[in-house]
Amino acid sequence: MKIQLVQDPTPASTSHPVAERTRYSACPLCEGQSFATLKEVDGSQDPLMGPEVDPSWSWNGCETCGHIFVDGYLQESVLEQVRTRGALVPSSGAEFAAKRQAAAAVVHRISSMRGCIDGVWLDVGFGSGELLCTANEFGYDVVGLDMRESAVLHAPDLGFEAAVAPLEALEGKELYDVISLSNVLDQTVSPLETLKAACRLLRSGGVVFIATPNLDSRAWHQQETSGQNSEWSEIERTQLFSREHLYWAMRRVGLEPCDYMSSPSSPVGMEVCATLASDG
Numbered sequence: 001m002k003i004q005l006v007q008d009p010t011p012a013s014t015s016h017p018v019a020e021r022t023r024y025s026a027c028p029l030c031e032g033q034s035f036a037t038l039k040e041v042d043g044s045q046d047p048l049m050g051p052e053v054d055p056s057w058s059w060n061g062c063e064t065c066g067h068i069f070v071d072g073y074l075q076e077s078v079l080e081q082v083r084t085r086g087a088l089v090p091s092s093g094a095e096f097a098a099k100r101q102a103a104a105a106v107v108h109r110i111s112s113m114r115g116c117i118d119g120v121w122l123d124v125g126f127g128s129g130e131l132l133c134t135a136n137e138f139g140y141d142v143v144g145l146d147m148r149e150s151a152v153l154h155a156p157d158l159g160f161e162a163a164v165a166p167l168e169a170l171e172g173k174e175l176y177d178v179i180s181l182s183n184v185l186d187q188t189v190s191p192l193e194t195l196k197a198a199c200r201l202l203r204s205g206g207v208v209f210i211a212t213p214n215l216d217s218r219a220w221h222q223q224e225t226s227g228q229n230s231e232w233s234e235i236e237r238t239q240l241f242s243r244e245h246l247y248w249a250m251r252r253v254g255l256e257p258c259d260y261m262s263s264p265s266s267p268v269g270m271e272v273c274a275t276l277a278s279d280g
């Protein structure tokens with residue numbers, strides 16, 4: 001399985017004083033233009049924080065649909081610098097064993113849903129690669145995308161092809177049987193565009209898997225009450241979803257949610273699977 005990228009004509013910038021955020025002019029889910037500042041955060045404790053980023057920013061609440069998103073997002077050239085502080089290395093030993101077990105639960109669940117245990121699996125934001133390695137162990141052909149060059153550099157050692165690119169940059173359609181996005185949708189500038197790309201690239205009978213924090217969960221509210229909720233101050237995060245908002249966004253692009261699970265790897269996380277509405 002080859003990865004074909006759309007050519008990006010924008011040259012990368014090289015020097016970065018404290019970066020301006022690009023303000024949203026409309027809600028990234030419903031395009032409503034009325035929103036209010038919901039919360040101001042201090043991200044100075046994020047280990048990825050550096051001098052090129054103002055450690056204070058705000059979150060907006062859309063007055064039309066209630067979706068929550070940052071007041072402004074960082075440009076890709078700034079995020080490239082940020083991500084150099086979070087270099088990823090493949091896990092080993094007990095850490096790998098634990099991650100393999102968690103990944104196997106996801107692969108098994110999705111395979112049961114599809115009624116088969118092979119096909120092509122694309123993991124977006126594959127990180128240290130445990131999900132793809134485990135999917136491959138089950139019998140899937142696997143490929144990965146990640147915005148961190150350090151992750152992609154390790155992919156050949158792990159036995160799969162990978163590229164530094166967002167999902168939207170992939171050409172073609174109906175190429176993958178499973179597309180997984182863990183902690184991706186909450187970091188994109190335009191979640192609907194990411195979901196549309198997933199819809200375009202998914203084969204009939206395929207499954208899209210999304211993992212992201214659920215701000216409507218009891219666990220989230222407990223973290224809020226305790227004043228210990230660091231989910232707001234993650235520097236790469238742009239969106240925070242409730243289950244309802246996530247389902248609404250999925251349905252808007254032609255995906256039908258069909259499975260929900262609390263995340264074993266995040267105390268406030270949800271894992272949602274969806275199929276093509278046209279498959280129904």
Ligand SMILES: [Zn+2]
Nearest residue numbers: 027030062065
């Ligand atoms: Zn909205």
